[in-house]
Amino acid sequence: MLRRRAAQALSGIWRDQLPTSFTAVTTAQAYRQICRQTNRAGEYQHFKTRSSFGGYEGLASRRTLSWASLAAGGSFVVWVSNREEVPYTGRMHCILVPTSVEQSIGETTFQQIRSEAKSQGSLLPEHHPYVKLIKRVGTRIAQKASDDTGVSGRMNHMKGLKWEFAVIDSDQVNAFVVPGGKVVVYTGLLKLLQGPAMETQVAAVLGHEIAHVVARHAAERMTQSEVANLIRTAVYIVVSIPIPAGAAAAVFFLPHSRRSETEADSIGMRLAAKACYDPSAAAAVFQKLGAEEAKAGGAQIPRFLRTHPLTEERIRNVREQLPAASIIFDASDCQSSRRYMLDSMFGPQVAVQL
DSSP states (O other), X not given: OHHHHHHHHHHHHHHXXXXXXXXXXXXXXXXXXXXXXXXXXXXXXXXXXXXXXXXXXXXXXXXXXXXXXXXXXXXXXXXXXXXXXXXXXXXXXXXXXXXXXXXXXXXXXXXHHHHHHHHTXXXXXXXXXXXXXXXXXXXXXXXXXXXXXTOOSOOGGGTTOOOEEEEEOOSOOOEEEETTTEEEEEHXXXXXXXXXXXXXXXXXXXXXXXXXXXXXXXXXXXXXXXXXXXXXXXXXHHHOOOXXXXXXXXXXXXXXXXXXHHHHHHHHHHHHHHTTOOTTHHHHHHHHHHHHHHHHTGGGSOGGGOSSXXXXXXXXXXXXXXXXXXXXXXXXXXXXXXXXXXXXHHOHHHHHHO
């Protein structure tokens, strides 16, 4: 009786011509429902519970695993074929975002930030000393960053960039860069760096920001975001377990963010050295930033929740990288470059006297 009722129900489902991807699951569900209705209390159960990999349900599971395996294999091929070498560090990473898209996003973001700051009256004018300082130092480092002489790794994205720099009047102790060579610096950071070594320390900051563009960290983050979304979706399809976005960020994004910041520190020192700025200034900058962070209570944030490495880790890293950066500094003909900078700032007569 049980088998007859099950066969009638299943044949009715087949006649309804459900889509193939749903058929096996639906038939298995119908079969289990009939079993539950027929096996009343006290009756002998001829059929024991089937394994999840048997019958129609097993077929559906095997199909799911097959598709998951195929998707994983295809993803691996895409990942391998889109790997790039990061200049100066030699690290390999996967980039799925075209350079044109990356730069378009950066241009739109930068213009929005400028417009908002201008409407609030916080965008410093071109003649302001802070703006002149940032443009002078930033332009020099950017020119050296675009020079691929003796540099391994992908550098095509550095050609023809239109570098722009903006200074915003704010107490924020911060600076950032968006794709395409657009740098924003807040006066809170410049006031912190005020002093005899200000220009050298500003060069350390701008070298770090420009290094993010060299290493295409923004495009890497966009790629990682897309990959993480695919992984979360695949896990949910296969095992029906949703992965919270917060957990994914702590496990996947934040470690990558800290690694990118460390890499930008290392590359930034080399870029500053190529532009004839003392690379050892990076350590002094991080000491100042660390003291400011401790004053604001930021030192209490656990390491695994940070977007940036701990201050002591960054200082240790730049000191380890200092010998390599110093070699670049010594090989960059900095004496003649120093005369050029003095000429452009004060005139040739003052430069000769100095």
